[in-house]
Amino acid sequence: xxxxxxxxxxxxxxxxxxxxxxxxxxxxxxxxxxxxxxxxxxxxxxxxxxxxxxxxxxxxxxxxxxxxxxxxxxxxxxxxxxxxxxxxxxxxxxxxxxxxxxxxxxxxxxxxxxxxxxxxxxxxxxxxxxxxxxxxxxxxxxxxxxxxxxxxxxxxxxxxxxxxxxxxxxxxxxxxxxxxxxxxxxxxxxxxxxxxxxxxxxxxxxxxxxxxxxxxxxxxxxxxxxxxxxxxxxxxxxxxxxxxxxxxxxxxxxxxxxxxxxxxxxxxxxxxxxxxxxxxxxxxxxxxxxxxxxxxxxxxxxxxxxxxxxxxxxxxxxxxxxxxxxxxxxxxxxxxxxxxxxxxxxxx
Amino acid sequence: xxxxxxxxxxxxxxxxxxxxxxxxxxxxxxxxxxxxxxxxxxxxxxxxxxxxxxxxxxxxxxxxxxxxxxxxxxxxxxxxxxxxxxxxxxxxxxxxxxxxxxxxxxxxxxxxxxxxxxxxxxxxxxxxxxxxxxxxxxxxxxxxxxxxxxxxxxxxxxxxxxxxxxxxxxxxxxxxxxxxxxxxxxxxxxxxxxxxxxxxxxxxxxxxxxxxxxxxxxxxxxxxxxxxxxxxxxxxxxxxxxxxxxxxxxxxxxxxxxxxxxxxxxxxxxxxxxxxxxxxxxxxxxxxxxxxxxxxxxxxxxxxxxxxxxxxxxxxxxxxxxxxxxxxxxxxxxxxxxxxxxxxxxxx
Numbered sequence: 001x002x003x004x005x006x007x008x009x010x011x012x013x014x015x016x017x018x019x020x021x022x023x024x025x026x027x028x029x030x031x032x033x034x035x036x037x038x039x040x041x042x043x044x045x046x047x048x049x050x051x052x053x054x055x056x057x058x059x060x061x062x063x064x065x066x067x068x069x070x071x072x073x074x075x076x077x078x079x080x081x082x083x084x085x086x087x088x089x090x091x092x093x094x095x096x097x098x099x100x101x102x103x104x105x106x107x108x109x110x111x112x113x114x115x116x117x118x119x120x121x122x123x124x125x126x127x128x129x130x131x132x133x134x135x136x137x138x139x140x141x142x143x144x145x146x147x148x149x150x151x152x153x154x155x156x157x158x159x160x161x162x163x164x165x166x167x168x169x170x171x172x173x174x175x176x177x178x179x180x181x182x183x184x185x186x187x188x189x190x191x192x193x194x195x196x197x198x199x200x201x202x203x204x205x206x207x208x209x210x211x212x213x214x215x216x217x218x219x220x221x222x223x224x225x226x227x228x229x230x231x232x233x234x235x236x237x238x239x240x241x242x243x244x245x246x247x248x249x250x251x252x253x254x255x256x257x258x259x260x261x262x263x264x265x266x267x268x269x270x271x272x273x274x275x276x277x278x279x280x281x282x283x284x285x286x287x288x289x290x291x292x293x294x295x296x297x298x299x300x301x302x303x304x305x306x307x308x309x310x311x312x313x314x315x316x317x318x319x320x321x322x323x324x325x326x327x328x329x330x331x332x333x334x335x336x337x338x339x340x341x342x343x344x345x346x347x348x
Numbered sequence: 349x350x351x352x353x354x355x356x357x358x359x360x361x362x363x364x365x366x367x368x369x370x371x372x373x374x375x376x377x378x379x380x381x382x383x384x385x386x387x388x389x390x391x392x393x394x395x396x397x398x399x400x401x402x403x404x405x406x407x408x409x410x411x412x413x414x415x416x417x418x419x420x421x422x423x424x425x426x427x428x429x430x431x432x433x434x435x436x437x438x439x440x441x442x443x444x445x446x447x448x449x450x451x452x453x454x455x456x457x458x459x460x461x462x463x464x465x466x467x468x469x470x471x472x473x474x475x476x477x478x479x480x481x482x483x484x485x486x487x488x489x490x491x492x493x494x495x496x497x498x499x500x501x502x503x504x505x506x507x508x509x510x511x512x513x514x515x516x517x518x519x520x521x522x523x524x525x526x527x528x529x530x531x532x533x534x535x536x537x538x539x540x541x542x543x544x545x546x547x548x549x550x551x552x553x554x555x556x557x558x559x560x561x562x563x564x565x566x567x568x569x570x571x572x573x574x575x576x577x578x579x580x581x582x583x584x585x586x587x588x589x590x591x592x593x594x595x596x597x598x599x600x601x602x603x604x605x606x607x608x609x610x611x612x613x614x615x616x617x618x619x620x621x622x623x624x625x626x627x628x629x630x631x632x633x634x635x636x637x638x639x640x641x642x643x644x645x646x647x648x649x650x651x652x653x654x655x656x657x658x659x660x661x662x663x664x665x666x667x668x669x670x671x672x673x674x675x676x677x678x679x680x681x682x683x684x685x686x687x688x689x690x691x692x693x694x695x696x
Binding site: 123134 | 377436437479480491497500506517521632
């Protein structure tokens with residue numbers, strides 16, 4: 001089901017941009033920005049948030065698939081906004097197997113020999129592009145055809161989601177900047193940046209589009225938050241030790257950026273002073289070498305932090321799974337949500 | 349009336365942030381970001397967009413002042429988003445007589461001796477802060493208490509306004525980067541960046557909050573667009589030749605940034621080749637000296653461009669004024685809108 005939903009969502013993304021393109025300003029560069037966002041959206045991504053919105057809608061009995069797929073685009077466009085701005089903040093040159101948006105417009109500037117600074121031009125186009133994607137995300141919900149009363153609730157949740165993700169980004173930013181960092185803070189970032197944003201927000205938005213009662217929303221939240229945190233804990237393990245699906249390829253960008261994961265914070269509490277300073281010295285070093293990353297990995301592995309992260313993820317997943325019981329939600333969709341939680345946990 | 353509305357809108361801004369502050373994440377730095385946006389919003393600004401929203405609402409017969417003032421905050425918060433991101437793009441250290449948001453957080457970083465790069469920290473906080481302000485702008489409309497059907501229309505207009513301002517910013521960005529630039533392009537930027545954003549958007553949003561008919565919306569648009577362009581033409585004259593209200597203080601930042609105003613584009617068409625190259629060489633030079641700016645001013649003045657800009661502004665203002673007739677709008681509010689248009693024209 002997920003694969004076919006994904007394909008249909010992509011068809012709607014194309015339609016949405018075709019219509020926006022007709023509405024857009026008759027100016028070549030403005031059109032290029034819109035086209036670049038279109039290409040960026042279609043370039044890839046797992047569409048997990050769009051699918052979550054659709055599942056939230058179906059879980060409370062919604063069956064107008066055409067409308068909900070249209071509405072689900074909003075999640076992909078919010079994601080565009082966050083990724084475009086995130087890449088700008090992290091100065092990442094790549095995204096989804098292509099250039100990040102600022103890198104794309106830096107290249108455009110260079111190739112065409114415009115006046116001025118290509119970096120600044122690219123960065124500014126991406127800053128505007130992210131803001132544009134946010135406006136389009138609102139529009140995607142607004143033109144989906146759901147009743148105004150439900151749309152207002154959905155937009156309110158979407159605005160909260162964007163706001164809370166912003167707070168999560170602030171925390172994340174401070175994880176690199178501040179000297180001290182606790183387990184609670186790590187879980188708070190996961191709560192705000194992943195659980196609310198990737199799981200709870202989309203599920204609830206889908207549910208309110210069908211006018212779901214409070215009880216159903218509470219059950220979906222109680223599922224989404226622990227499962228979302230578990231998802232991020234699993235992601236952090238894969239980030240440090242490699243994604244088995246990609247042949248165990250390890251990505252040291254998390255270490256280079258100095259992000260504090262539960263693995264690191266937990267290990268720091270338990271290892272010798274010498275090992276702790278190896279961790280602290282390597283973390284956030286933009287020129288960290290592969291062999292130093294390997295040393296960090298060994299220290300974390302030996303500390304037992306991986307087992308503890310995995311155990312916490314299992315416990316949270318179990319808590320999320322059981323929250324779906326007895327809230328009057330569609331049984332088949334609940335089963336799909338439970339399977340999804342298990343799959344996500346089983347990745348690492 | 350404008351002064352008292354402004355004061356009441358500011359009371360509502362305080363209330364709105366007080367409530368958001370209670371809802372916000374219990375994290376000191378996230379709270380600091382929210383507080384910084386609050387301070388930034390209250391620091392100044394003419395509240396012209398909030399007042400326009402209120403006038404649009406009253407023009408079509410709306411009289412629930414409490415509700416419309418609450419809704420009008422959204423305009424100030426959208427403005428925050430655009431200014432915060434604009435300052436980041438232009439690297440402006442100041443805004444509204446204080447530090448720009450990125451500059452504020454750079455200073456926080458330095459004063460507290462955080463790890464990492466203060467510039468990057470400040471810029472990233474401002475990027476997130478702008479996104480946060482946009483989410484809050486949506487929320488301000490959503491919690492205003494108007495019927496969902498009207499809110500959906502208002503949000504749709506707000507999203508269009510943000511999108512079109514984005515397109516206007518792209519054009520503006522290209523005005524610095526591209527070698528050629530026409531009068532049409534200048535007027536297009538004014539249309540998108542000023543007329544739609546500062547005048548048409550807020551007026552229409554106010555009107556739809558009271559469920560205005562199509563005919564009223566058309567009359568308000570036909571007023572707003574020419575008056576908005578005239579406002580920007582007048583602003584450009586004051587930018588180059590000084591604001592008489594500020595004792596004729598001239599600001600050479602427009603010249604240093606290389607913005608192409610109608611004054612410049614019009615003068616370029618008419619002056620000698622030698623004068624044209626003086627203009628082109630000075631324009632966009634970040635180190636432009638005061639005496640070179642004076643020379644540019646003299647060339648523009650001698651070309652007759654100021655008179656032509658002023659004549660166009662007058663003509664547009666007259667066109668806007670007369671568009672308010674016969675659309676069934678409130679006569680007292682129409683009179684206020686006409687006076688406003690005259691006042692704005694009379695500034696330079």
